[in-house]
């Protein structure tokens with residue numbers, strides 16, 4: 337069986353009918369193919385991918401990090417299972433998989449620069465340890481200085497997870513697909529569209545023609561919104577553009593075996609990348625007045641006026657992917673990030689993160705964090721009103737209105753690290769099997785709130 341087929345040539349080998357079609361060959365779609373094959377060996381799946389390569393969505397901008405210490409119980413369980421799969425990849429992804437994924441467990445170090453932040457970390461660690469997550473610990477200033485003498489004097493305490501790390505996300509996607517023995521991948525599939533008859537899925541339209549199937553997993557990241565809209569189905573998501581950048585250079589004092597460093601609010605983070613570089617990110621919020629550019633239109637949600645006459649301008653959430661996402665890169669993002677880190681870590685001009693050599697070799701990237709929208713993530717107040725919030729929980733569920741349509745979406749900023757468990761959860765839903773863990777019911781589309789489900793960094 338030919339694994340990869342391009343719609344632009346050799347599409348004759350394409351099956352015209354399969355058991356399951358998966359739309360999108362990112363972390364979510366490829367993991368779904370792997371988990372379906374494990375749950376029902378030989379199941380015939382077709383992963384349809386718009387681009388000429390797999391992993392063509394937000395994972396390209398990802399820092400590829402993973403960690404198990406999450407304050408929200410279903411997320412913690414999801415990451416524990418996923419990191420187990422990653423660290424024991426040869427067991428489920430084939431011989432040699434772990435070497436290919438190249439996981440580096442160098443840890444995460446959340447740094448405190450004042451007593452209030454230190455107290456927050458003590459409380460966080462108590463909460464996490466109370467959940468049974470005992471890999472995480474609180475380090476006082478002396479311990480930080482002993483373990484990380486290169487950090488400088490500004491860090492007075494830290495929260496430390498030595499089991500966190502990073503991996504090669506493209507290798508993960510490739511390994512998922514390789515391990516799914518009954519799966520084929522259609523590349524260059526065009527703007528894949530759902531075909532629905534009555535209220536049930538009957539197949540998908542691709543650039544290589546119609547593929548019949550009774551079950552479709554929608555795993556197209558931000559673009560799931562458009563695929564839904566073209567079929568008159570509302571996909572309850574909102575998108576926030578998020579940036580990252582890599583540098584080919586790193587200052588000497590920041591060693592190759594360092595953990596990922598996370599500063600204080602707004603939480604700029606950085607980790608070593610390759611031998612001599614670094615990769616940076618944080619949840620920088622666009623100020624909409626700067627958002628101008630070709631192909632951009634006016635993507636941000638309009639201001640709303642409430643019953644008291646007050647105007648609320650929503651944050652940087654957008655409803656649909658923009659035609660030219662690069663136009664939303666803020667050219668100042670790298671220098672702002674470096675300045676933030678330099679200020680927090682106390683680097684003087686010319687030193688540490690304030691060394692100008694960082695700016696010489698910047699590769700600036702952007703992707704989407706995809707969130708549940710206000711209809712699927714909200715708190716219910718005492719008076720019955722709803723307060724929406726930015727949920728960290730993916731939606732892993734059957735669509736409530738369309739038979740045969742399943743959703744693996746809203747993977748926010750952790751869709752690489754959560755992919756193995758997300759795949760297993762959606763596979764269970766597709767096959768009508770019990771969930772691998774009952775707590776995963778919290779990823780249901782109609783579960784609007786669970787405790788500690790926000791601000792997870």
Ligand SMILES: Cc1cc2nc3c(=O)[nH]c(=O)nc-3n(C[C@H](O)[C@H](O)[C@H](O)COP(=O)(O)OP(=O)(O)OC[C@H]3O[C@@H](n4cnc5c(N)ncnc54)[C@H](O)[C@@H]3O)c2cc1C
Nearest residue numbers: 360362364386392393394399400401557703750751752753
């Ligand atoms: C700056 C940044 C940093 C991040 N850092 C991390 C991190 O450190 N760790 C982590 O775990 N996660 C991180 N993430 C999040 C992670 O990248 C996403 O959660 C993850 O990529 C989501 O996977 P997905 O498969 O749902 O979507 P995507 O990765 O977006 O993949 C969707 C796929 O669907 C395809 N597609 C789109 N439209 C169609 C269509 N019509 N038909 C067929 N195919 C289509 C796309 O081409 C793409 O291949 C980060 C994200 C960003 C933006």
